[in-house]
Amino acid sequence: MGEALFARIAKERAPLLSLWFDAALEGYARDTASFLKDRRDPFANPVGHHTRRGLERLFDELVGAMDMEAVTQALDPILRIRAVQHLTPARAVEFLFRFKRILSERFGAAPRSAEAAGLLFELHERIDRMVLAAFDVYMACREQVMELKANEMRQRTFRAFQRAGLVRPEHEKAPEADGE
């Protein structure tokens, strides 16, 4: 039965993903959540679209190869969106933990054999690794936002003036992060 755990989860991909998606929407107001869920056009509803796609890819890694690069790529669009929304960092990554609860509600919390316990442990451990990766992605996005905030305008106007030789020599050094 232990061996079968991953396979059983994989077999229930669609219903599990649907529950996971609902859980991921809990940080949004009710009206927003129903919009994110019901509007299927990816261009009219990019947040819903990227969240759904991201979860699908995460799911496949979770029961599959657990390739961390693929995990990070799947997390990026979801966290990139959350990093500019109202969600706190905890709220932004919480959806990953929620999958543990969904699994235990579906398959029972107490494993029946040592082997099953080992697999369940492995599964939880995989989710934890995803959470850690999610923190990294989230923080990288926040840093990028801060950098854009600090440098965008100064850089664009400063650089134009500098090219034109209209900046006095003592100010010659371009603002930091001018690394293109």
Next chain:
Amino acid sequence: MAEAKPTPQDVLHRIQHTPPRSDWMETPVEIRKGMYCYAANPKSVATLGLPHPHAWNPVEDDWHLPENWQQILHEGFKERLERFRSFKVFMDICVRCGACADKCHYFIGTGDPKNMPVLRAELLRSVYRNDFSRMGRLLGKVNGARPMSFEVLREWWYYLFQCSECRRCSLFCPYGIDTAEITIMGRELLNLLGLNIDWIATPVANCYMNGNHLGIQPHAFKDMIDFFVDDIEEKTGVRVKPRFMEKGADILFITPSGDVFADPGTYTAMGYLMLFHYLEEKYGLKVTWSTYASEGGNFGFFTSHETMKRLNAKMYAEAKRLKVKWILGGECGHMWRVIHQYMDTMNGPADFLEVPVNPITGTRFEQARSTKMVHLVEFTADLIHHGKLDLDPRRNDYLKVTFHDSCNPSRGMGFFEEPRYVIRNVCNHFYEMPANTIREQTFCCGSGAGLNAGENMELRLAGGLPRANAVQHVHRKYGVNMLACICAIDRAALPALMDYWVPGVQVTGVHELVANALNLPGQNERTTNLRGEEFEELMAQAEGQSDEG
């Protein structure tokens, strides 16, 4: 409401599994960092002679309002209802059908229900019902009415400066209610209390005093153009000779100052200079720039009708002084909304100007018969259509271009085909974004209507997501690497948006593309583009990329 560090209890509270689900009027507003722009510098407000200049901070509990602020708002509201019929109609006829609800890029990107256009309009409508409809006041909240209070005022301010006046919502409203107009009125009312944002008030004051939003003085403006002249010579071997404030020139050219002072708009400005040089060499057309009318943009539009009028006045004034035949306008967004919708009645009629005729092709620009002002892209499209430009689009072959319809020229003027026509004639690789994100359905850049500050970056990035998402689609599908637009705010705001959502896509004005393709008489080999990048390298890179794809 100063921002305090959250306590562990706060944090625990926030991660409950069910969010508050109260009625919108009961949901208190939280003025969140990254979503709002700093308060206007009182000096700028005073420079403009606008009411109640004072220092205040949006996140504090006391906004230092005048004693009778509620009365001021009430009277201002009343006056505007009487003056603008559309405003009164928009207050009355919404049936709250919700068709507009999910059409706003700020709602789509932030997920904040109060960014649904219908709720944005309800901000004012709820007070309208209370103050101006007996039924509304009697029924109170049941009928969606509420009296003005400080809480309501905070909500007004926060959400009226989360609307870019893009009008996308109005496209979907069965009654044609234009929430942008409601935001415009709401911001006017806020201005009666001195509650503008600095990103608008200071550029407006600069423009009023120095002729442009950045407050650049005339000699610096000229220095910058002189630099472009040197730079163009370096890249093309041709020395262009721009004219300044030249009396008796054929045409006065006015563009947003962003083109002159901020990358990548500067390359578009170089494009203008090259085009005008070509037209003078080949056809003897004399186009003049002005350091007085050195701003096409008009942040007054985001303040009040009167302020908009004052800033706009210099266009006709300068045209009159220089005795030109008509005015040509550069690539800008809201500048064109002002010209198209307001200028004629506000500061016109410009009887002293001629109905614009392209002297090179003979085309009479009927649509500009009254305003006497023609969009440069239209003018260039006309020249191309008549075979008047010597173009080599192969110089743009390393580019895969898509086009962002800026809200104002597209939804505000129905200007869809001309930019596409020009791009297709100067670039060999052009790809459209999905249909529900372009033309009249275009998504705002997320930074319009004076919201392109730095401190509200979260708002800009979230609001720009629907636009960026469509760019990402064509970037992945076709390898698009250049986003073209005809708006100076776009050129300033989209690079950050691309950096965050779609790295690898750069931003350009259409006339930068035109200039790269344009063969100037007497030019050199043209080994680099206007950004100084070697064509050979760019082409090799592009080939590498398409091999990978």
